[in-house]
Amino acid sequence: MLDSGIKLQKEIFIKTYGCQMNVYDSLRMEELFTPFGYNISENYDNADLVILNTCHIREKAAEKVYSELGKINITKKKLRENGKHMVVAVAGCVAQAEGDQIVKRAPYVDIVVGPQSYHNLPSIVKKIQNNEDVDKVCLEFIEEEKFDHLSTDRSNNNVSAFLSVQEGCDKFCTYCVVPYTRGAEFSRPVQKIMDEAKKLVDGGAKEINLLGQNVNGYHGVDDKGNPVSLGRLIMMLEGVSGLERIRYTTSHPSDMHDELYEAHAVCSKLMPYLHLPVQSGSNNVLKLMNRKHDRDEYIKAIEKLRVARPDLAFSSDFIVGFPGETDQDFEDTMSLVREIKYSGCFSFKFSPRPGTPAELYEDQIAEEVKSARLAKLQELLNEQQYEFNKTFFGKELDILFERVQGDKIMGRSPYLQPVFVNKEEGLLNQIRKVKITKAGPHSLNAELV
Numbered sequence: 001m002l003d004s005g006i007k008l009q010k011e012i013f014i015k016t017y018g019c020q021m022n023v024y025d026s027l028r029m030e031e032l033f034t035p036f037g038y039n040i041s042e043n044y045d046n047a048d049l050v051i052l053n054t055c056h057i058r059e060k061a062a063e064k065v066y067s068e069l070g071k072i073n074i075t076k077k078k079l080r081e082n083g084k085h086m087v088v089a090v091a092g093c094v095a096q097a098e099g100d101q102i103v104k105r106a107p108y109v110d111i112v113v114g115p116q117s118y119h120n121l122p123s124i125v126k127k128i129q130n131n132e133d134v135d136k137v138c139l140e141f142i143e144e145e146k147f148d149h150l151s152t153d154r155s156n157n158n159v160s161a162f163l164s165v166q167e168g169c170d171k172f173c174t175y176c177v178v179p180y181t182r183g184a185e186f187s188r189p190v191q192k193i194m195d196e197a198k199k200l201v202d203g204g205a206k207e208i209n210l211l212g213q214n215v216n217g218y219h220g221v222d223d224k225g226n227p228v229s230l231g232r233l234i235m236m237l238e239g240v241s242g243l244e245r246i247r248y249t250t251s252h253p254s255d256m257h258d259e260l261y262e263a264h265a266v267c268s269k270l271m272p273y274l275h276l277p278v279q280s281g282s283n284n285v286l287k288l289m290n291r292k293h294d295r296d297e298y299i300k301a302i303e304k305l306r307v308a309r310p311d312l313a314f315s316s317d318f319i320v321g322f323p324g325e326t327d328q329d330f331e332d333t334m335s336l337v338r339e340i341k342y343s344g345c346f347s348f349k350f351s352p353r354p355g356t357p358a359e360l361y362e363d364q365i366a367e368e369v370k371s372a373r374l375a376k377l378q379e380l381l382n383e384q385q386y387e388f389n390k391t392f393f394g395k396e397l398d399i400l401f402e403r404v405q406g407d408k409i410m411g412r413s414p415y416l417q418p419v420f421v422n423k424e425e426g427l428l429n430q431i432r433k434v435k436i437t438k439a440g441p442h443s444l445n446a447e448l449v
Contacts, residue, residue, distance in 0.1 A: 010048035011041040015068070018055020020249065021211050022092055024162040025115060026053045029091070032122055044072055046079070049087045049125060054094035056177045056353065065094050069106045076108060087111065087128055091118050093181035096139055097355065103136055114139040115167075115182055159402055159429040160245075160412070161205040165193050165220070165233065166212030171252065173279075174290045174357040175319065175350065178213050185213075187220040190228050190236070197240055206431060207245035207400055207412075208237070215248045217255040231259030238267045244431060245400060245414075246270045250277060253293040256301045265308035272309055273343070273416045276301070277317035281336030282329035285322050288361070295336060302340055313343035313388065313415045320377055321350045321370030323361035330373050337380055343388040343415060344442075345381045349374050382441060389417065389439040396449055400431045418443040 012033050016026040029051060030040055044050045050072055054065050069088070076086040089111035090102050096114035103109055111124050117138040127134040168183045169176070197208055210230070212218060218230040228236075230248065237246055246269045253276060263270055276298075280286050283294045305312050318333060337345075349370040352359035392413075399419045401411035408420040409427050420443060421427070421434060427448075434446035 009037050009039070011046060012038040012049040012051070013041045013044040013047040014051045014053060016053045017061070017065075017092065017094075020162055020209070021115075021164065021167070021213065022053050022055055024164050024211055025092070025118060026051075027162070029053070029118055029121065032119065036122065044075055044086075046084075047086060048084070049089070051089045051091055051121075054090060054092035056093035056097050056181055062094050062098055065090065066105060069109065073106070073108045085129075087125055089113060089121065089125075091115070091121075093177065096181040097177060099139055100137055110136065112137045112139070116140060158203075158205060159400060160207040160209065161200045161203075162211050163193065163196055163200065163208050164188070164211045165230075166215050166218045169213045170217075171214065171254075171292060172290060174288065174361075175322070175353060177353045177356060180355060182213055185217060185219075187212075187218045190220050190222045190233060193220070193233065194236065194240070197237055197243065201240060201242040204429065206243070206429070207247065208243060210234075210237075210246070210248040212248075213250065214252045214255055216251040216257070216260055229257055229259045231257060231261070231263040234260075234263040234267055234270055238269050244269060247273070247416075249275045251275065253278065253291075253298045253301050256304070261304050261308045264305055264312065271414045271416070272312045273315070273414065274305065274312060275315045275317075276305075278336065279317060279319050280322065280325075280329070281333035282325070283332075285325050285329050285333075288324055289319075289322060289358075295332070299336075299339070314340060315342055315344045315346070315416075316340075318345060318347040318377060318381075319350050320347065320373040321365040323350070323358060323365065324363040325350075325365055330377075334377065334380065337377070337384070341388075342381060342384050343417075344385045347374060347377050347381060386439075386441040388415075389441065389444060391439075392417075392436045392444060393439045394436060396433055396435050397446070398431055399434050399446070401427050401429065404428065413444065419446050420444070421446050421448060424448065 014026045014029055016022050041047050052065060052068060055061055072088055076088060079086050087110045088108060090109055091113045092115055095112045099112060102112050110128055113121060117140050120138050124134055166187045168185045169178045170185045172179050200208060216230045218233060220228050222228055234246055237243065278298050279289055279291060281295055286294055397413045399411035399413055401409050403410055404423060407423050409423050411419050413419050419434065433449040435449050436444050436446050438445035
């Protein structure tokens with residue numbers, strides 16, 4: 001590690017792509033370097049260390065990274081002319097997937113680290129600064145070591161904080177790169193999660209969002225070696241003094257379990273909102289996707305959750321135009337959406353990811369067909385979201401206020417809706433009751449009660 005007694009007074013810039021897990025990882029990378037005198041910069045114009053924390057889920061993800069690297073290299077060359085050495089690192093899932101290819105295509109990149117290896121960054125940076133020989137590419141899968149290197153100070157002054165409890169995936173959906181870039185499922189020990197949660201609350205967090213690629217597949221152990229499910233973990237977190245809200249994401253339908261249903265019924269701090277991706281309403285497509293659940297199993301899980309918590313709101317992910325998807329398959333998705341009635345969803349056209357089975361599937365769907373189907377689905381989803389928002393007009397809700405936006409302060413309802421009120425001193429980072437005065441398609445306006 002770097003010598004923490006030497007304050008380097010250097011600047012670090014981290015650009016984060018993709019999921020909430022990457023946001024969490026970027027915060028941990030900041031924590032790795034701040035004890036050594038690194039200040040967080042909002043741009044890389046004069047940065048000593050630049051980290052691109054990448055995501056491989058979206059289309060052409062790698063090409064976007066290379067495009068950004070090209071811009072960074074221009075700045076790196078200018079700084080070198082003035083005697084300053086910028087260290088450039090590529091982290092995250094593109095780093096894991098591309099590996100040595102990144103250095104070959106962009107030789108000015110100094111470090112390539114995967115999602116399980118970023119705790120090695122300080123020691124690698126030190127070697128580069130000392131002109132020592134270094135292995136540029138570090139892609140080991142050692143989950144325990146990664147989490148053991150987390151800072152003991154988790155007080156980020158964020159009223160809503162992420163806490164990673166599980167990482168990796170064993171599902172191997174045919175369209176997804178996560179098992180290859182994040183590795184096998186790993187669950188952190190219960191006590192370490194509880195300790196981190198308490199530190200976050202001591203640092204000002206009122207809400208904690210538990211993170212995992214398959215978060216409800218969490219299977220950690222307590223200090224006696226007993227297995228603990230996500231449902232049981234949430235019940236334990238319910239007792240943390242000062243913690244007022246609990247959320248978790250992202251869930252898999254086949255990992256729902258009885259203790260999790262119970263948690264939704266008995267834990268008042270667990271918010272009445274759940275993101276439960278289904279991807280398709282067609283059993284044919286779900287089988288091609290290797291989703292390990294069918295339509296009926298998904299519907300039964302929703303029904304059990306609504307029995308446990310009748311006011312529970314749901315969101316989901318949908319992929320349209322998966323190879324082999326027929327008109328009837330798409331209509332099955334539309335009928336599922338009508339049956340469930342969502343509060344908001346993410347929907348995308350299928351695009352093949354290199355190295356996944358679906359990349360080689362025949363019966364690829366024409367782009368114009370995918371676009372037409374997506375437009376039709378999004379019209380229905382947007383309509384449902386607006387209808388859901390309108391049910392809150394005139395009602396009172398408890399809102400957790402997170403940030404200032406112009407002359408407004410934005411907060412989140414228990415159902416994760418953005419809620420805006422006029423700016424008022426002392427409101428930020430507080431939970432206050434409001435009355436909804438306007439319901440829009442994507443947000444709510446309110447006044448303080």
